[in-house]
Amino acid sequence: MAVTESACLSYEQEAVAVREVAQVYELIKTQQPLLLVHQQPQQLAHGLLNHALRALNVALSVMNQPHASSSAAAAAVPVMSMIKAEAATPANSSSPAADVAADNHVVGKPRRSSSAAKRRRINGEEYKSSSWSQFTPVPHEDGFQWRKYGEKKIQGTHFTRSYFRCTYRDNRGCQATKQIQQKDNNDPPMFQVTYSNEHTCTTTRLINNINNPAALHNLTANPNGHHDSDDDDTIFTKMIKQEEQAAWLPPPPPADLATISNNFDETPGLHVCQEVPPSSSNSSVISHYADEFDHHQMLETTVMEEALGLGAYLDDPYFYDPNLLLIYESLMNCY
DNA sequence: TTAATTTGACCTGC
DNA sequence: GCAGGTCAAATTAA
Numbered sequence: 001m002a003v004t005e006s007a008c009l010s011y012e013q014e015a016v017a018v019r020e021v022a023q024v025y026e027l028i029k030t031q032q033p034l035l036l037v038h039q040q041p042q043q044l045a046h047g048l049l050n051h052a053l054r055a056l057n058v059a060l061s062v063m064n065q066p067h068a069s070s071s072a073a074a075a076a077v078p079v080m081s082m083i084k085a086e087a088a089t090p091a092n093s094s095s096p097a098a099d100v101a102a103d104n105h106v107v108g109k110p111r112r113s114s115s116a117a118k119r120r121r122i123n124g125e126e127y128k129s130s131s132w133s134q135f136t137p138v139p140h141e142d143g144f145q146w147r148k149y150g151e152k153k154i155q156g157t158h159f160t161r162s163y164f165r166c167t168y169r170d171n172r173g174c175q176a177t178k179q180i181q182q183k184d185n186n187d188p189p190m191f192q193v194t195y196s197n198e199h200t201c202t203t204t205r206l207i208n209n210i211n212n213p214a215a216l217h218n219l220t221a222n223p224n225g226h227h228d229s230d231d232d233d234t235i236f237t238k239m240i241k242q243e244e245q246a247a248w249l250p251p252p253p254p255a256d257l258a259t260i261s262n263n264f265d266e267t268p269g270l271h272v273c274q275e276v277p278p279s280s281s282n283s284s285v286i287s288h289y290a291d292e293f294d295h296h297q298m299l300e301t302t303v304m305e306e307a308l309g310l311g312a313y314l315d316d317p318y319f320y321d322p323n324l325l326l327i328y329e330s331l332m333n334c335y
Numbered sequence: 336t337t338a339a340t341t342t343g344a345c346c347t348g349c
Numbered sequence: 350g351c352a353g354g355t356c357a358a359a360t361t362a363a
Binding site for chain 3: 149150152154155161163165179
């Protein structure tokens with residue numbers, strides 16, 4: 001697989017992004033139960049959300065730097081690192097004619113399908129028409145729906161490789177596939193996800209699930225499908241089964257912001273939050289919001305400085321993601 | 336009952 | 350012959 005320097009994040013940047021998200025994940029995982037017994041659960045939740053939003057924002061800012069892959073499909077997944085593979089050379093391309101030829105049966109030994117004939121070796125630097133890979137602790141959260149069709153023990157690795165194809169392959173002819181290979185046994189474990197072929201199914205991505213309070217709840221309850229079990233296989237299996245609950249929030253065009261804002265207004269939890277505490281006087285409420293505004297400004301500055309320090313660009317359209325800003329502002333209004 | 340996953344067999348390239 | 354990718358029947362889950 002050819003990796004061009006300009007087409008992927010450095011290992012350091014990738015590590016920073018992963019570490020940011022992983023740390024907050026651990027923080028939330030360990031402190032979430034405390035919400036039930038904490039004397040001031042809102043304050044605790046506030047702190048956790050601040051950490052989570054800051055980490056996600058920094059990670060997104062770093063990961064979406066302009067030199068990252070500009071592939072449309074690449075933009076559709078949570079980029080940890082994008083390693084664009086070489087496109088197949090014409091000689092290797094799976095042309096229709098080649099497919100027809102591949103479908104011809106060997107006398108006395110009929111083939112099951114033409115797919116095998118199209119196969120190309122990943123390690124041989126040729127793999128279907130195009131492929132790209134990413135490293136991520138959350139391999140199933142890319143917003144698309146996948147169906148697992150195989151699993152294989154790969155030589156020289158301690159973990160099996162799982163094969164997925166787009167759920168809509170049969171009824172929409174979408175040829176997108178992906179392979180998930182666990183790379184280590186850390187907590188959370190790191191996976192290499194290799195995508196092949198772009199989606200042609202125009203699948204409604206799970207971002208739309210934000211309209212669905214149940215889906216939002218699922219996301220909140222289990223943000224990345226990771227479980228505490230020490231059994232690797234169990235972790236992996238359960239993560240796969242969480243796939244439909246997964247959601248990732250890609251930065252939408254600005255025109256969508258109003259829609260998203262309205263969607264959040266439909267979220268029951270936020271309705272509750274927007275009520276002013278009954279015991280608060282007007283002046284204390286104003287003072288409270290003034291303090292929070294200052295806090296907000298300080299946080300924003302911190303995020304900017306941190307992201308810039310990690311190599312993000314101020315004019316990066318993803319910098320300080322408007323989605324996250326919107327979510328953050330909604331949450332700030334709760335307290 | 337339907338849809339998704341599992342898993343052994345099959346197929347191809349090297 | 351081996352390794353990796355895919356198929357499809359059997360199994361499991363919803």
